[in-house]
Amino acid sequence: MAFGLRQAAILTGLALTLGAFSVPALAVPIPNGEVRLQEGGYVRVTAIGLPPLGVTERSGAREVARQNAMALAQRRLLAAVLDLPVGQGKPTVRDRLEAKPKARERLRDLIARARVTGQELADGSAEVTLELPYSGPGGLAEFFAVLSP
Numbered sequence: 001m002a003f004g005l006r007q008a009a010i011l012t013g014l015a016l017t018l019g020a021f022s023v024p025a026l027a028v029p030i031p032n033g034e035v036r037l038q039e040g041g042y043v044r045v046t047a048i049g050l051p052p053l054g055v056t057e058r059s060g061a062r063e064v065a066r067q068n069a070m071a072l073a074q075r076r077l078l079a080a081v082l083d084l085p086v087g088q089g090k091p092t093v094r095d096r097l098e099a100k101p102k103a104r105e106r107l108r109d110l111i112a113r114a115r116v117t118g119q120e121l122a123d124g125s126a127e128v129t130l131e132l133p134y135s136g137p138g139g140l141a142e143f144f145a146v147l148s149p
Helices: 005-017 058-082 093-099 103-112 140-147
Strands: 028-030 033-036 042-049 115-120 126-133
Touching: 033 058, 042 058, 058 093, 058 103, 058 115, 058 126, 093 103, 093 140, 103 126, 103 140
Parallel strands: none
Antiparallel strands: 028 033, 033 042, 042 126, 115 126
């Protein structure tokens, strides 16, 4: 059964409330990725970019496919992070950004610095996976601290 972003956020919030940091937690599937918010956790999304039609230069088409995949993966990662619960009362990152607009630039930087892995597919398309760590320098936990009241 596939979970939507809202269901993943609710399950993650419930896990945080119940103290899931002390027990191993499984990754919660979200559309096009998964979320695991605990020490050593992450938010991970994947996207596939297609080469432009009619382009005969193979290397140019591959680069465009990679850029398309990267742009889509960044949008998906942003959507996933915006729906994550933050703090008491479980407001989402989206809710907290409305109250703290200066944190938007920090979120933009966080998305831009996500770990990138990718591969070229046989049909000329490209697959990109972006992963944002939960803990450590530049992780989501640091960003959540900035969003806290």
